[in-house]
Amino acid sequence: MSRKIALLLLSICTISFAFTSKRKESAPNGFAVVELFTSEGCSSCPPADALVARIEKENQDRPVYILAYHVDYWDRLGWKDTFSNRIFSQRQNQYAKWLNLSSVYTPQIVVNGSREFVGSEEKTLRSAITSSLSETGKVKLAISVSGQSTILNYQINQPTLGYNLLVAVITPNASNKIERGENKGRTLSHVQIVRNLENFRLNGKDKGSVDFLPIRGIQQGNAEIIALLQNEKTGQITAAAKLKF
Numbered sequence: 001m002s003r004k005i006a007l008l009l010l011s012i013c014t015i016s017f018a019f020t021s022k023r024k025e026s027a028p029n030g031f032a033v034v035e036l037f038t039s040e041g042c043s044s045c046p047p048a049d050a051l052v053a054r055i056e057k058e059n060q061d062r063p064v065y066i067l068a069y070h071v072d073y074w075d076r077l078g079w080k081d082t083f084s085n086r087i088f089s090q091r092q093n094q095y096a097k098w099l100n101l102s103s104v105y106t107p108q109i110v111v112n113g114s115r116e117f118v119g120s121e122e123k124t125l126r127s128a129i130t131s132s133l134s135e136t137g138k139v140k141l142a143i144s145v146s147g148q149s150t151i152l153n154y155q156i157n158q159p160t161l162g163y164n165l166l167v168a169v170i171t172p173n174a175s176n177k178i179e180r181g182e183n184k185g186r187t188l189s190h191v192q193i194v195r196n197l198e199n200f201r202l203n204g205k206d207k208g209s210v211d212f213l214p215i216r217g218i219q220q221g222n223a224e225i226i227a228l229l230q231n232e233k234t235g236q237i238t239a240a241a242k243l244k245f
Contacts, residue, residue, distance in 0.1 A: 030135035031063035032128070033228060033237050036119050037092045037108045038190075040081040041074035043182035048107030048119030053191045055125065064129060065226050065240045066192040067168055071106060079181030083174070083193050091197065098235030113230055113237040141239035143227045146209070153209045156229060156239065160202035164232050167212045169196040169245065170224040195223075201232075 036052050038045045049068070056066050069088035070081045092104045099116055107119025111128040118124075142155045152167055175189040200210045229239040 029063075029137045030133045031065065031112075031137055031240050032132035033065045033112050033240050034067070034125070034129070035110045035113075036066070036068045037071055037088070037104070037106055037110075038068055038119065039071050039074035039084065039106050040176060040178055040183060040188055041077055041079040041181045042106045044120070045107045046183065046186070046188055048109070049188065049190055051120060051122055051125065052109075053189065055129070056191050059129070062133065063240070064133075065228075065242060067170065067194050067226060068190060068192045069194050069197075070190075071104075074106070074181075077181060079178055079183070082176060083171075083190070083195070085194075085197075087197055088194065095235060113235040137239070139229065139239040141227060141229050141241045143225070143241045143243060145225070145243065145245065150212050150214050151209050152212055152225065152227065153207075154227065155207040156202075158206065158238075159204060160206055160229070161204040162232055163202055163238070164230050165200045165202055165210065166228040166230055167198050167200065167210065168194050168226045168228070169212070170226055171195050172222070172224060192224075 034052060034055065036048060038049055052066050052068060055064065069091060070083035070085065071089040071092060072081070072084040072086050073089055075081060075084055092108065095101070095110050095113075095116065096104050098113070099110075101116070108116060109119040109125060110116045111125075112132055115128055140157045144153045145151065146153060154165060171193040173189070173191045174193055175187055177187045178184055196213060198212050223245040224242055225245045226240065226242045228237050230237050
């Protein structure tokens with residue numbers, strides 16, 4: 001091999017290595033928080049429940065965080081959803097304010113606190129997740145639980161003034177047979193059911209501990225904790241983390 005050819009190959013390898021290194025350094029590390037507002041009393045909700053179940057199954061190895069909130073305003077229309085909670089309806093109403101919506105509805109999905117659409121729109125949801133994952137995430141949230149208690153430790157790599165830490169306790173899956181209302185006679189399956197949601201003002205602290213409430217009927221090892229860092233003025237979620245409880 002001549003000296004010229006050897007130098008040419010060496011240059012090509014150097015450029016290729018530099019390009020590969022640059023790609024690795026700039027690789028996207030975004031995340032997608034998918035919040036579904038649903039109800040067992042709503043006949044248009046089961047397709048949305050089924051959609052997020054598929055999304056959850058397909059993205060178990062990626063930073064896609066699914067939270068399904070069962071709102072309570074459908075409970076007066078024939079069937080009381082056993083997973084419903086007034087707190088979840090309040091959160092949906094808060095999103096209506098943040099996103100300048102005239103009303104709330106089910107099924108509704110909000111992604112990363114900044115985009116909303118009908119919960120059964122599969123193409124829109126997949127596009128929103130792909131877009132969110134391709135972004136470069138700058139904020140990191142790390143969480144852990146102290147021993148067997150309900151003390152959640154957190155650490156964030158940015159100032160937290162104007163941000164809240166939300167802690168959700170999740171049941172991975174469940175099903176109910178519906179006896180009344182719009183879905184009468186159907187057995188509905190759900191995933192990532194939010195059982196409790198607590199909001200903690202961080203007041204500028206980038207690390208510390210919060211004490212969240214245990215939920216009756218949830219066994220440790222059969223639940224998940226998802227923590228969100230959310231801007232209290234805009235609703236934008238800038239970091240998320242989860243762990244088994």
